[in-house]
Amino acid sequence: MPHGDSKREIEEGNRKVENDQDLARAKIQEYLDKEQNVPLNIAVTGETGSGKSTFVNAIRGIDNKDEKAARTGCVETTMEVTPYLHPNYPNVTFWDLPGIGTNNYPAATYLKKVGFEKFDFFIIISADRFKENDVKLAKEIQKMKKKFYFVRSKIDDNIRNEKRSQREFNEERTLTQIRNNCIQGLQDQGLQSPQVFLVSSFDLKLYDFPLLKDAFLLAMPNISVDMIKEKKKAFQAKVKYWAMLSAAVAGVPVPGVSVAVDTTLLFGVVTTYVLGFGLDIPSLKRMANYSGVPYEELKKVIKSTLIAVKVTPELVMRLLAQFSSLALLLAAEEGSRFIPLLGIPAAVGLSFTFTYRSLNMILDMLADDAEKVFTRVHLKTTG
Template sequence: MDVMFNIEMIKSLMKTDPAAAAVKINEFIEKQNNTPLNIAITGESGSGKSTFINYFRGMKNDDEGAAPTGVTETTVDVKEYPHPKYPNVIFSDLPGIGTTKFPADKYLELVELEKFDFFVIISNTRFRENDVKLAKEIQKMEKKFYFVRSKIDNDLQAEARGKRNFNEQETLQKIRSDCIQGLQKEGFDSPQVFLLCSFDLHLYDFPLLHETLERDLSELKRRALLMAMPNISLEVINEKKKALHSKIKYLAAASAVGAAAPVPELSFAVDIGVIAAAVTRYVLSFRLDIPSLKRLANTTDVPYDDLKQVILSPLVGVNITPELIMTVLGQLASVASLMAREEAFRYIPIIGIPAAAAFSFAGTYKALSHFLNMLAEDAERVFKRALGLNSSE
């Protein structure tokens, strides 16, 4: 959290200058939601980098705006692919180092490597000379890079063909060891190689890559990555829930600021507006919007209707409007009571406005916590249904 911002400071500022408090809250929320994250992806043509970029962005290879795929394609310029739901997260496909247009001695300057937060170097075989050159240039800049060995599913299928005693874990370890030994010969002391299948990011080493990235990034960059991350595991869903819950107090403070304004019914409108906007973000973060659910159905071969059947929340698959929020809140007696008290206390002299602000804060906090828990549980059920997991797993 920003050390210059805390909830106690906002509470104090609300008493003396509600307008300034509102500005501070909005600035903080904006910063949290729009922290830029620039991810560089590089590798030889056909290595699987475009599929990796597309899957991470929640897109299929043939979707409009997807990174082009194909073994004959060559990246001749830096190509940027913003995440469709989180445009602050940008994936950049880098051209190869040492080409005529990007000679090794000018690569850093021409590609502007310093602007990237980290680098993913992808290969579907062994890591090549150009991969090594780039990694060494990144090392000089003291930035993070990660070796990814892609298309592991193809290797496993080829290795298993015609064998009676095929052992998947032994094969994976052999591939990993071969990659590491090759990189050690190139001068990397303790390289870490992540084995992935871009079509099934929940398999193999992607969860480990995610954990490593989270450990290496700053708090705001880590949050940006998490929100853009596909739901590759129940742990990721739970981390999203925790991250979103940690911001509820600031959203509730924004509602309380609205309650501090002596305008009838303004506070209620602010409360509902804040809740509706937050719930919309929750649905997107948990990939419960219709396009994401249909894409999940296509990639897992689980019918879309089957995924929808496990969703219990009335907030999925519909337009999140203030009217819908009001209808659902009407079914939550504790929240409705807090909001009613907020309006009732507003007209009491001296103590009325502070009391209304307190009820507004409590009501919005309780409502958002309820909706967040509800949607997180839906996301878990959808994930388990998509992967054929039973409720005990």
């Protein structure tokens, strides 16, 4: 065969490998984008003065004085439907709705004026007992077959008032009485099994705020060690899925494709871990501002090299390469491709194992650091 033909075939072969890699990368990115970009529109509604705007700020981990905060005050501040993006998750939007029953938004036309049908999930807030308008909203949401929670806000005010007025104050008993009163009032107005959460938007560790996570767990700030553990569980539930996806790509009989795709996949998933635990630079700086713990001091309690830096595919792979067991798995996967007949099945199994172990290892590291950061901040705010 002429030398020129051999060179041409090699070049064509290289182009084919590159095209296969690009196609595989694009497919993985499509999966990642689908996971990360599903929009979630959460409506926060209720009567004027119930603390809707303060709640919107709290659930996003934003201080009321922050330039990105929803306006709060003792008079009506939300005059129109206003969206607020979560700082880490642009696909998660909290909508601060005007108070129902005002001159501008009377109850009879409220649903149409605020565009109720466009929201996926609803938080109905009241600073007192839930009233007729709150129940009407809940019944309309039920008709749309969407989820909602009742949130009884400003519980810290109630607890302080009860402490002053009761000779033998018992906080747990008082909370139970408030919750039962809310539930009974809603049932009396025709709602079956209403879910009521008692919260203070100024101290997220207290009362029922940690329980408000089912619909938007990963979008919430780290308000307790239990919350961090729940986030870790949510992430762990999908590790096997990502490992199976990696294994499927490993079945492509082209050297280099699996490694290229694994790099893209691991980078995308690990980035969601960093954001979910609030360990990216903007989140850590916000935490420093709110807690009074200097940013540099927060960085000192962190061990992982993926935190407080710009995460890149190369950084993720460099970290994994430091662990000999993972490096050997990756090398074995590529080497197995040259074994006749059994090579590709072996590569599939090795790819699954490599991705599964890598994600679990990184998840353990990041969750551990998230707990360290939370503990450091908690010591400052409670000390």
